[in-house]
Amino acid sequence: MAVATDLMDRMPIVRSLEDFNQNSGTKLERLIFNNRLVVVVACVLATLLFLFGAATKLTLNASFERMIPQSQPYIKNYLDNRAELRGLGNVLRIVVENTEGDIFDPKYQETLRKISDELFLTPGVDRAWLKSLWTPGVRWTEVTEEGFRGGPVMPESYDGSPKATEQLRLNIARAGIVGRFVGNDFKSSMIVVPLLDKDPATGRQIDYRALSRTLEENIRHRYEQDGSGTRIHMVGFAKLVGDLIEGLSQVMMYFAIAAAIAVAIIYFYTRCLRSTALVVACSVVAVVWQLGLVAFLGFELDPFSILVPFLIFAIGVSHGAQKMNGIMQDIGQGTHRLVAARYTFRRLFLAGMTALLADAVGFAVLMLIDIPVIKDLALSASMGVAVLIFTNLILLPVLLSYTGVSAGAAERSLRADQAESSGKGMAGLWSWLERFTERRWALGAVGVSLALAVIGFVVSLQLKIGDLEAGAPELRADSRYNKDNAYISGSYSLSSDQFAVIVKTPAEGCLNYQTLVEADRLAWNLQQLPGVQTTVFLGNAVRQITAGSNEGSPKWLTLARNQNVLNYGAQQASVNNPDLFNNDCSVMPVIAYLSDHRAETLSRVVEESARFAEANSTPEHQFLLAAGNAGIEAATNIVVHEANRTMLLYVYGAVILLCFVTFRNWRAVVVAIVPLVVTSILCEALMVILGIGVKVATLPVIALGVGIGVDYALYLLSIQLAQQRAGASLAVAYKRSIKFTGKVVALVGITLAAGVVTWVWSPIKFQADMGILLTFMFVWNMIGALVLIPALSHFLLDKPARSAQFNLSMLRTASR
Amino acid sequence: MNIRNLILPCLALTLGLPLAASADGFRDVLDTPARQSPFAAKSLLNGVTNAGRRVVAVGQRGHIVYSDDAGKSWRQAQVPVSSDLVAVSFPTPEKGWAVGHDGVVLHSVDGGANWTRQLDGRGAGKIMSDFYAAQAAKGSLGSAEAAAALIDEAGRIAAQGAENPFLDVWFADENNGFIVGAFNLIFRTADGGKTWEPWFHRTANPNRLHFYALRKVGNSLYIVGEQGLVQKLDAAGERFVTLETGYRGTFFGVTGSDGAVIVHGLRGHAFRSLDGGASWQKIETGLQDGVTGSSVCGEGRIVLVSQAGRMLLSDNSGASFRPVKLEQAVPASAVACLGRDVSVIAGARGVSAQVIQ
Secondary structure (H helix, E strand, C coil), X not given: CHHHHHHHHHCCCCCCHHHCCCCCCCHHHHHHHCCHHHHHHHHHHHHHHHHHHHHHHCCECCCCHHHCCCCCHHHHHHHHHHHHCXXXXXXXXXXXXXXXXXXXXXXXXXXXXXHHHHHHHCCCECHHHCECCCCCCCEEEEEECCEEEEEECCCCCCCCCHHHHXXXXXXXXHHCCECCCECCCCXXXXXXXXXXXXXXXXXXXXXXXXXXXXXXXXXXXXXXXXXXXXXXXXXXXXXXXXXXXXXXXXXHHHHHHHHHHHHHHHHHHHCCHHHHHHHHHHHXXXXXXXXXXXXXXXXXXXXXXXXXXXXXHHHHHHHHHHHHHHHHHHHHCCCCHHHHHHHHHHHHHHHHHHHHHHXXXXXXXXXXXXXXXXXXXXXXXXXXXXXXXXXXXXXXHHHHHHHCCCHHHHHHHHHHHHHHHCCCCCHHHHHHHHHHHCHHHHHHXXXXXXXXXXXXXXXXXXXXXXXXXXXXXXXCCCCHHHHHHHHHHHHCCCCCEEEEEEEECCCCCCCCHHHHHHHHHHHHHHHCCCCEEEEECHHHHHHHHHHHCCCCCHHHCCCCXXXXXXXXXHHHHHHHCHHHCXXXXXXXXXXXXXXXXXXXXXXXXXXXXXXXXXXXCCCCCEEEEEEHHHHHHHHHXXXXXXXXXXXXXXXXXXXXXXXXXXXXXXXXXXHHHHHHHHHHHHHHHHHHHHCCCECCCCHHHHHHHHHHHHHHHHHHHHHHHHHHHCCCCHHHHHHHHHHHHHHHHHHHHHHHHHHHHHHHHCCEHHHHHHHXXXXXXXHHHHHHHHHHHHHHHHHHCCCCCCCCCCCCHHHHHHCC | CCXXXXXXXXXXXXXXXCCCECCCCCECHHHCCCCCCCCHHHCCEEEEEEECCEEEEEEHHHCEEEECCCCCCCEECECCCCCCEXXXXXXXXXXXXXXXXXXXXXXXXXXXXXXXXXXXXXXXXXXXXXXXXXXXXXXXXXXXXXXXXXXXXXXXXXXXXXXXXXXXXXXXXXXXXXXXXXXCCEEEECCCCXXXXXXXXXXXXCXXXXXXXXXXXXXXXXXXXXXXXXXXXXXXXXXXXXECCCCCCCEEEEECCCCCEEEEEHHXXXXXXXXXXXXXXXXXXXXXXXXXXXXXXXXXXXXXXXXXXXXXXXXXXXXXXXEEXXXXXXXXEEEEEECCCEEEEEECCEEEEEECC
């Protein structure tokens, strides 16, 4: 109790307000507590305003562009040419399967026609390029004695009769669309639905959630009824985003669970309903403000920023609990509730600020990552932390000054404190932790940590970049989307992982002989790489058409030198395959279909493409990386790979700086940082073990883990160093530090973990990954701090008093 | 000037390679050796033939592959060009010729493992121009108009450079052979390809139709091509004369044995003549797609292959054909036989051996 008593000595028990000097305390404290009503009213008004904003303006979305690194050169190339790259961008593939027969069933064709029409009329669909068996753009051609003959695959006179069906069968065979528009087993056919980025009627971005719901209701739900024999499979970025947004709604539900866990923890800790309600209410207010700010600043909630309220709530609850703890002890000793609130404010405002600042640093570092969703995450989390200063460091003590705490709880808090002093309750654990200041235990702890770190490091060398599983990695393997994706991959020839090199030429340049030959070389080079299934570009179509105009002779499957032949080929290709080049023939993709999107596959393709582009780009034909989902993923991998290292560097740099400013002692900085480093290494090892690659979603984990994790060291070491400075031995100093803040450290660790652990059940895979990793980091950082700080102090901080002068804002405030 | 720009020409000079890159950095396919690739035997191959016990196939991007184990495994030859190749002929187990786009003619003296260039489209036009200018001077081209037309034609082809492909090659022995191609292109050699003599004036092809194939059947040499073109070298060996099948669609190939000649082509059409091409009977193939390849597989046995990957077999020198069940129907361009019971089919997905059942 020495510390507490020391501190109490300067803050005498004041039973009645008349005995309290209203003008004591800092300017800020006087400003706040002498205008309590103003503070409360202002906060209520602000809460109502933000609630209104959050309720009316906040939307869930996840835009394509915001998840990719905007200034990466490959992405820039993609964005610059995106409008010209039809078919590579935002395309939905909807496969209609006949579970009771094949596609020649007239009933199936009727369903397919209805679905095709329905999709044609769906807002956001780029109608001109919609393709299905029922659109005239899907054509067959044939060489006859008279020359070319062709027409739409669906006979114009199709009426479901056996004759028409036979014609359809023949047309499908002649068109060579099996594996593209018709499943290899003839049990399904595909509707290719290109989407617009903006609704032409409203000029607004396509609402993926609405689109996805429309698809679910108007297509899947309506046509996939029992006994219909129809099954719908849908893939494509828009559907993925739609499913993600649906997942987001589900994740929002988890907030209630996280809040419930927090309430249980606080109640267990305080046994006071009144104060539990207050702490939770203030944290909820913080979340409302944060969401309101997000809404007013015009941001949307995406799969990343949706997680911020969880963190803000958890941080808020842990800070609130500390405030309450102090007030409770004061009240238990008989101090008037307003005075107790002011004492607590005095004691903890700056300490709380420092801890919140450390959190903010963790978030702010994320700003350096050039991916808009991560920047948004950083911004909205930073705002949330700023909000916490108001709600939990100011509003909460003010509210507590009105309500006080229940007398029973206050007494209990005192009793528990005394019980621990006399070796009961949690005392066993605390005194066990104190032993780590002794040489043997310290050696053991450091040795074990070192061993863990080395093993962890060795394991972490296996860490992969990017997504490791098939299908859409954002969702779980057994999600509907990934099942659909697996079905489509199984029944159609072309994989869903496309990597495109953009060939850029002057107008009319893409059908130039030299350009086509160079593009053909690139395509062939790429085809040599393991993981590339096939390549497609204009040249393939031109070869086919050249052969076609020479009676279909395979000897003419060539890129002719004669420009007229090439012109004719390209002109014909533009009818049947308009996505092979743009209108003025200045942009043409060379598309590689990949067997998977693992980082090795992507980097092989990137390496070869980049080498080729470097060696063969001329003003007449530039080869630019990259487009296609795999191209974008490859670029993202490159950015993530770089960002992963730089971000670690920055977050540790920032945290070290912060620690140094607080402690003014490099040894103390080492003591504070080493546990974090061990946890970071173990976290990477855990990622290897769980098969989680470094990706956009895991970048924030380490930053948050370290940024928030340093709080523990700030609490523990501040007291310890102050005690040592006051002349206490290390053992005594740590003992007191543990007494004063051990509970708080444990509480912070548990509430933070409770806040993020619910993510583990998210249908969005990367949120679940983040949940696992952050829970691990928060808990392990806590354990690391409690065990390693005394152990490392034994070696580094045994006699710090001689050398160091501390600038402990916390203690200064506390002892004022 | 950057270093790479310096190194490349030096390297090329050292290795005796033609100075490849033009001013704009583009390397012509005629100056770019074929790339070695494990996929060479699995991508488009248009010509296949026997070279003794070996099988040699030629195709896209200068790919030439050969197999010594009846098509089980394939090795890729060294080829100085990456032009699309379409046909190959081996009159002896060692000596062979391959032709293709860009007017390229390649020669091998080691059974198809290594190839050198004998001719390409950049040189063919000059050979023609020089030849016809000399002939005209000698007055051996008949009328002045005929001579002028041939000189004109030679000039036009010379101006087109490497635009025109050779579409088939056939050698009788290691010295005598013909190459034919698009737009009435035809040359003959009597010295194993050292020199080539234009034969444009010896065909009956006023519309300059493509010649798709030439083969010796029995004792006569036949050419087939566009729009029902069938021609036969006359008894004196001087001129090709027109034969009439009555069909106006394109013929892709000619084959036959034991006094029967078979021509085949577009939309399942095939015709057979037992009188040296004077009269023709339609063969009911039952096919709707182009019959692209054919081969004689020993005494009286003939196979036909089609673009949709069907195979037809006759055991009576083409009097009747029946479908052969194949393990996998892949688009076929050409076929060769290893004995009576094994065929090697070349096509869009490469080359594969099939047992004839």
